Amino acid sequence: MSAPVELWTRPALLDQVLRSRRDGRVEVVLRVAALAQPRRVLQLEQVLHALPGVASIALCIAARRVRVVFDAERLPLTQLLAACARAGCVAQPLQHDASGAAPGIALNASLKRLAVAGIFAMQAMMFALVLYLGAVNPLDPTTAHLFRWLGLVSAIPVVGYAAWPFYREALAGMRARRPGIDVPVALAIACIFAASVANALRGSGEIYFDSISMFVFVLLLGRHLELRAQARHRADGDAATDAxxxxxxxxxxxxxxxxxxxxxxxxxxxxxxxxxxxxxxxxxxxxxxxxxxxxxxxxxxxxxxxxxxxxxxxxxxxxxxxxxxxxxxxxxxxxVAALERMTAAAQRARGLVGDDDAPAARRFVWRVLALAVATCAFWLWRDPARAFDATVAVLVVACPCAFGLAAPAVLTRSLALLSRRGVLVTRAAAVRALARVDRALFDKTGTLTEPALQPDRVETFRGVARETALRWAVALARESSHPVAQAIARVPADGVPLAHGVEIVAGGGVRGVVDGRPMRLGHAGFAGTDCDDAALWLADAQGPLARLPLAERVRADASACIKALQAVGVACALVSGDAPTRVRTVAAALGIAGWHARQAPADKLAHVRAGQAVGQVVLVVGDGGNDAAALAAADVSATPGGAVELARAHADLLLPAGLAGLPLARALAERAMQVLAQNRRWSLAWNLGAVPFAAAGLVPPWLAAIGMSASSLAVVLNSLRIRAARAPHAPPMALHERTT
Amino acid sequence: MAVAAQSLSSVPPSRAATGSPEEDRELSRIFTAYTISATFWLLFGTAVGLLLAFKFGAPDFWAAKYLTFGRLRPIHTNDVFYGFASIALVGCAYYVTVRSCGTRLYSATLARIGLWLFNIAAVAGTIALDLGYNWGDLEYREWPWPIRLVFFAALVVTVWNLLATIARRASKDIYLSNWYIIGGFLWTCVICLVAILPWYQKGLGQVAISGYFMHNAVGMWFTPLALGLFYYAIPKVLNRPIYSYALGVLAFWTNLIFYPMLGGHHFLFSPLPWWLQTTAIICSVGMLVPVLGGSANYLLTMRGRYHGRIESYPLAFLFIGVLGYLIGSTQGTVEALRSLQAAWHFTSFTVGHSHLTMYGFVTFAVWGGIYALLPLATGKNPGRFGVALHFWLALVGVSIYVISLSIGGTVQGLDWIRGKPFIQSVIDMEPYYLWRGVGGILMFLSHIVFAWNVWRMTKGQPGNAPSPIMEPEGEAAA
Amino acid sequence: MNALLILVPITLVLAGIAVGLFFWAVNHAQFEDLDTPKILPLLDAAPPRHGNDDAPR
Missing domain, CATH: 2.70.150.10 (Calcium-transporting ATPase, cytoplasmic transduction domain A)
Structure with missing residues (x-):
């Protein structure tokens, strides 16, 4: 999109791209395609920074975006764009509603809370350490008192500020009558802190400022890592709207x-x-x-x-x-806008169903509360003086630290393993659903099949040798990442020359100088011949040099993937927008019984909904924009490497290393869920085992703190037992040829 | 590189990326002035140190009132701390900040005033100590308080100048070096105030503050400035960015969390409360996290270029500095453990440790920084032979020094534990004191060579050493 | 123990200052991109000796 810069003085356009801020400045989001180079980034940053009236700049390299806040009175947008162009980075303003609210804000807030929790938890631990050591070397009472107060002071920012998201989520959960894991967490924090404050004020009884601060820090750390992965993914997805x-x-x-x-x-x-x-x-x-x-x-x-x-x-x-x-x-x-709206709506609908932890957490919180009440009642009856301390001890010991860590620990470990195996998980919760998937819907074109060159059917013109023509084609094709070009580039050829002055023409092909001759490789029209959908053409200035016929070929890893999924009881189906004959052949080649041809995006979405309506957990694998709505609605969605951006934006799993990652991910997800269940059982066992002692008033706070750390550590170590299976050996390129 | 040059030329002059040639020369003059001052204090301070080393072997040598051990020892420590290392690091900090912010210095006048104040403090402090005016036996803060106030003023002037320079940086991001430099300055301003204010400096309180000050002066003044210098000089010399910027950022912020309570471990087995000591021990262990992270980052940046140490002496100095940081800090943590502390503390082992950190780490970092950056500022290289001579003399000298004192200190400590008469431990130490003197002579000789090299890089005839910036690796050509 | 009454509050105040600095850094987008700033030291005054050609491809 090469727009003359002067255009950006028109009010109708400015309204679309400039967002007014409360401080009187305006904000614009620019798409800058050239942001891959670090030097470019700094260069652009310095140029923008030097402009008068620019208040702040935020670059998101993954999304190729620059967000600039500036003073529109002092700096017209045209000057901003001209400055970018001078820096060698042509910038295109984006519609502001399309770019959404600043994505970094949630992440920044989480980072701040994490830092506050980290710094003050460390202080609280240091002060608590003094008190614990007091158990070994007696501490004079004044000093002990001082340190209890210091613990209180350092826990205030943690409990009052850093832990805020837990209270907010807990309240939201209660209001929606779907209390999740945040409810017991928030309750534990609030109760233990209140009790510790009361004890600090009374000057007797146990205090737990260190445990509570550490608890908040560890949980925040888990959440921050998850949030960061999601933000990175969203940045990738943002690129979709830019089209x-x-x-x-x-x-x-x-x-x-x-x-x-x-x-x-x-x-x-x-x-x-x-x-x-x-x-x-x-x-x-x-x-x-x-x-x-x-x-x-x-x-x-x-x-x-x-x-x-x-x-x-x-x-x-x-x-x-x-x-x-x-x-x-x-x-x-x-x-297109309608498609996006449908996709967004599907995603929102899924978001409401959300967290599987909720029922387990709900049971857990009720049990703990009942236990605390019972303890309190018992001691009020036996010895009212000890009722308060014993109740607090029960709450601390039953504090769901290990329970709250169970899921983040397992998920973080699984995500790390999967990314090493070429599966990128963009929504951590998808791992849970993946373990329970029992129906998989596959798109055909680009997902199960890929374009392939048929080397033996290459025609050449004007006396060019076939090998020479192939070498030239490969030289040009490997400069482009388009799937069709990649199909050509995969052809084995010796002595491929280097192409110079290469230019990629969107929707056309590749242009460049090979062996000293300017050449073009691309669609028939681009190469200067008549319409021909089934082949790429290589041409030079004088006319066509070669016709490179293309076929649709089942991906090498598709068959193994489908078999592996079917072996673990996942019913696979093919849902494609293509013609029935082609869909049928591919389905037959892969051993898929159920197939549907000529499916519109809404039809695909309906298939997902139908499966979910009968209680199935549905996996959708697709790569096209027409799959986006189905991907968004599915319980789990996956998309292979070459997928369009809209599809990538709505996929939970990205498979850059191919479909082989899918069964691997499924196996790992199952294993992860086993370990998660173990973790939960372990943390419950710990809580149940220790609670009687706490209820009897036998657990001093230092022991509770050690127990809490030990059980959390056990959960983390147990999560390390998740290992990925060896990557299945890819079968030799079995060519199921299908001409189109 | 062509792109980089373009980028600079496309920036409007209002907040220009680099200064005009005149401003560049001004920065070079300031860097030069600081380096020459620092070199003077290095020669003076270590000459005193050398004299002290021989007083162990020959206590009666030059025993006049003004040359007694008690007066000379604080002169040695204060002059190398506040004269040499501080002035040299501040000079490098000016260059690093201005360059990494891609801007010009806020005020050359302030920089000059700062240099005067640093020098006035060091001169006055030396004279006062030799005349016998001091502030008791508070290690590293023996200077009378008005003189310490002058030093404090120098800090304030410098941090003001640096902050104002950073405020006009050309890029949004503040480079990691500047975080370390500013963090070090702000923290030092605080601990200087804590150490000067008199109200609580009584009895045990004084002891606790002493430990606090002593450790923080090393850990939050010299260490961050030297690390900041590493983060700039190592990438510069290697012509390759730091291995992981994110790791550096993480190490910086973890440092802030762990450092505050560290000082107490200097007084293990003292009448200070047991819990304060234990807390300090645990913090010392925690400090290993940023130390290991930081060292790994530097070493990984040098990966595959180790052979370059031979070709590039700035890199050799920086490499020894990184090793000194790693070994010295780890040793500090180990020493903090109570069982080892029982044998080593108050022996010559501690002297070895402080030379390993202040010399093996900080001083080598300073030299690496000066050899890497001063030629870039002045356009004059030192002689190849001079730098090589400096490097090997200093390295061999400090190795002999630290090894002999480490062994000697252990012997000394074991003698004390076995309850031998004190004089026996002194007799046992004699050979080690001799070796320490030998190491000291080599180190002092290397400083004379360094002074010569500084002269060639600034005022004198430039030498034949190649540019400090190494050739990019072969792979870059593709 | 008087020294403690000074040292401990100072530690807390310093922790507060550290948090303040950190917030400033977050608000000024210092942590958003932890890859690019690493080349800042290499940007100024290119090595004058030879025009090396590691320009972007």
Whole structure:
């Protein structure tokens, strides 16, 4: 999207990209594609920092975004963009509602709470240590008293500030009548702190400021790590919205073009889409013929030819030359926006179901409370003077520290193992669901199959040898990460020359100089020949050099993956948007009984819902934008490496190393859940075993603290017993050839 | 590199990335002035130290009133602390801060005032101590309080100047070195105040404060400044970024958590409360976390380039400095354990330890920093032979010194534990004192060579050593 | 023990200052990107001897 910078003075556009802040400044989010280089990043940062009126800059490298807060009076947006361009980083402003609230805020708040908990827990422990040592070497009473107060002072920031999220979540859970693990946590913190304060004020009885501070710190640490993984994932997903163009070229009746904001378009107007740009609206093709690449949304990796009158979806990229559209629906109401809305809604619906810990936690909290009340009642009857201390001791001993750690410890360990095996988990809770999955829905194109070159059917022209043509094609193809290019690049070839001056044309192909000759590799139109969907073409200035026919091939790891899943009782089905014949052949090759062809995004979503309605736990594996809604609604979703960004944004598992990771992840998830159950049993056993002593008033606080640490340590060590199975040996490339 | 150059030229001059040539020269002059001052104090302070070393073997040598051990010893320690190491590290800190912030110095005048104040404090302190005016036997703070106040003023002036420089940095991020430098300055301002205020300096309170001050002066003044220097000089020399920036950030903040209560362990088995001592021991063990993290970070940055130590003497000095940091800090933790402390504390072993940290770590870091950065500032390299001579003399000297005192200190401690007469332990120590003198001579000789090298890097004829920045590795060419 | 009455509050105050510094750093986005700043020392004055070509590919 190369927009003239001057355009960004138009109020209609500025409204879309500038968000006003309460402090009178404005905020803009820029997409900067060039952010991969650290030097570039610093360069851009320094240039922006030096501009007058810039208040703050935040770069998110994963999302290729820069958030700038500045004073619009002193610095027009145009100057900001011009400065970026001067630094070699062309920046494109993004719609502010699309970019959402600043993602870093939650993470920053969590980091602050973690630091406060860490620093003051350390202080509290130091003061408590003095008191514990007092048990060995008697401490004079004044000093002991002083240190009890110091413990209180250092625990205040931890309990009053750092632990705040627990109270908030607990309250929210109670209000929604779904109390989760936060309820016992918050209750334990509040009760123990209150009791310790009371004892510090009375000057007698036990205090637990160190245990409570450490407890908060450890739980916050677990949550922070989880939050950080999610934030990183969201950054990746943010890139999905960037495909929607903000600008459009309106064609007037006299044929002249005017660049306007995409929102300004009105149905019935005519829009010009230059080659390589994305359509700013849903529309009807007004040009004679055009080819568009809708791979961002459909996952269909080949460009499709259209004739006048065909519908073209917003976000589709014009390939092989420009095209004109008649506006049918604007961006806001376009099919892409509708797809996104459906996806977001599906995700929200799942979010409500959420945490599996809730019932276990609920039982746990009621038991502890009942026990505390019973203890209190007993001692009030026997010896009222000891009632208070004994009740507090019960609460401390029964404090769900190990219980609260059980899940984060297991999940953190599993995620680390999985990422080493090429499975990236973006939503930790998915591991739980994965262990219980009993139905899997697979997309076909790009997920179970991949494009493949058929080397023996390569045709060459003008007397070029086949090997030479292949070498040239590979030289160009390996410069691109597009799945089709990668299929070519995989072809074994010797002595491949280095391509110079390489240029990737979106939706077209690769251009570059090989062996001193300028060449192009890409779709037929790009290479300068007629329409031909089934092959890539290699051409030089004089004309075509070779035709490289493509086939759809079942991925090498697909068969093993499906078999492994079926072996552990997961019913697999194929749900594809493709034609019935092709879907049937692939299903047969893979031994999948259930298959559905010609499925629209809503149909796929319906399949997920249907499975869930009968109590199944559904896994969806897909890579296209048309899978996004199903991915978002599924209990677990996975997407292979080359998936479109919209799909990646809604997937729980990313499989850059291929489908082999999926059965591996499933096995590991099962093991993790076993260990989690063990952890829970262990922490409950510890609590139940120690509580009688506490209730009898036999547990001094230092022993309770040691017990709490020991049981937490046991939980963490037990989690280390989760190990990944050896990666299954990938079978030799079995070629199930399917011509399309 | 071409890209980097472009980036600099595209920044508008208002908050320019680097200063004009004149401002660069100004920074170079300031760095030079600090280095020359520091070199003077190094020569003076270690000459006194050498004299002291021989007084162990020949107590009657030069026994005039002004040359007694009791007067010279604090002169030696205070001058190498506040004269040499502080001034040298502040000089390097100015260069590191200005360069890593990609900006110019806030005020050259303030930097000069700071240097004057540091020097006035050191001169006045030396004279006062030799005349017998001091503040009791409070180790490392023997200077009378008005003189200490002058030193404090120098700190305030410097931190003001550095903070104002950082405030005008060119990039959003404050580089890790500056965090260490500013953290060290702020902390030192606090402990200096704590150590000066008189109200609670009585009896055991004085003892506790003494331990607190002594340890924090080393741990929160010299250590952060030297680490900050490492974080800048090592990547600079290797022409390769630090291995893990995140690890460095983590180590910095963990340091802040663990350090505060460390001092008490200097007084194990003293009448201070047992619990205070135990707490200090536990904090010492906790300190291992940032120490190991930091050292691993430096060593991993050098990975694969160890052969470069031979080619690049700045790197050799920095490498020994990192090893000194690792070994010295670990040794400090081990020493803090009660059973070992029983044998070693109050013996010459502690003197060996303090030379391992102050010399093997801090001083080598300073030298590495000066050899790495001063040529970049002045454009003049020292001679290859001079630097090599300095390195080997200093390294062999300090090794002999530390090893002989470590063995000797252990012998001494065991003698005491066995209840032998005190004079027996003195007789047993004699050969080790002799070796200590030999090590001391080598170290002092190396300082003379260093002075010569500084002269060539600043005022004199530049030498034939290559640029401190090493060639990037072969892989970069692709 | 009077020294304690000074040292311990100072420790707490310093912990408070450390927290303050940390909050400042968080608010000023010092922890958002822990990879890029590492090349800051290499950015200023490129080595003058030879134009090495480790420019981005």
């Amino acid at each position: 929607l163009p903000l600008l459009a070229q309106r064609r007037h009746a006299d044929g002249t073009l005017e660049t306007v904001a995409a929102v300004e378009l009105v149905p019935g107007e005519r829009v010009h889409v230059p080659e390589g740009d994305a359509a700013p609206c849903d529309g009807v093709l007004a040009s004679e013929r055009a080819r568009v690449d809708a791979s961002r949304w459909s996952g269909e990796s080949r460009a499709v030819g259209h004739a006048r009158g065909d519908r073209i979806a917003a976000g589709s990229v014009a390939v092989d030359g420009p095209l004109d559209l008649r506006v049918e629906r604007t961006l806001a109401t376009s099919s």
